Amino acid sequence: AAGLVPALPPTVTLGLTAAYTALYALLFFSVYAQLWLVLLYGHKRLSYQTVFLALCLLWAALRTTLFSFYFRDTPRANRLGPLPFWLLYCCPVCLQFFTLTLMNLYFVQVTTGTGVVGVGGQSQWSKGVMGYLCSQVVFKAKAKRRPEMSRGLGPACVRQLL
Numbered sequence: 001a002a003g004l005v006p007a008l009p010p011t012v013t014l015g016l017t018a019a020y021t022a023l024y025a026l027l028f029f030s031v032y033a034q035l036w037l038v039l040l041y042g043h044k045r046l047s048y049q050t051v052f053l054a055l056c057l058l059w060a061a062l063r064t065t066l067f068s069f070y071f072r073d074t075p076r077a078n079r080l081g082p083l084p085f086w087l088l089y090c091c092p093v094c095l096q097f098f099t100l101t102l103m104n105l106y107f108v109q110v111t112t113g114t115g116v117v118g119v120g121g122q123s124q125w126s127k128g129v130m131g132y133l134c135s136q137v138v139f140k141a142k143a144k145r146r147p148e149m150s151r152g153l154g155p156a157c158v159r160q161l162l
Helices: 008-038 048-072 074-078 084-113 127-146 147-151 157-160
Strands: none
Touching: 008 048, 048 074, 048 084
């Protein structure tokens, strides 16, 4: 470690940290304002929009917190305990996956025209949503053990999934 030097000078690193912290804080406050507008104008409280905004708010809060730690002590921010490390480094990636899945579900509902309430008050697509989510979790878990499966869904890959 004696011969290693930082890739960027400290002034550039500090400037980038400040810029990222400011951008994430700006995103946080704009999403927070959007959620207050939903509440103020009486829009549907549990909808794709509000869940998406809540996920974005949590993501921006975690990123703002992480980058604000870099102002004080960068080495300490990189040596966090297991729970803070997972919360600040890993949870935002999970939130991005949930947000992408939510957008996929929304676009599937919009493009197929489903979502009509069926027999017994249960929506037509609720069973498909659970099937889709379960298949995504299984695929991601199997792709983690066997990375070659994440390259595409060819016939051989589908047979390996089953």
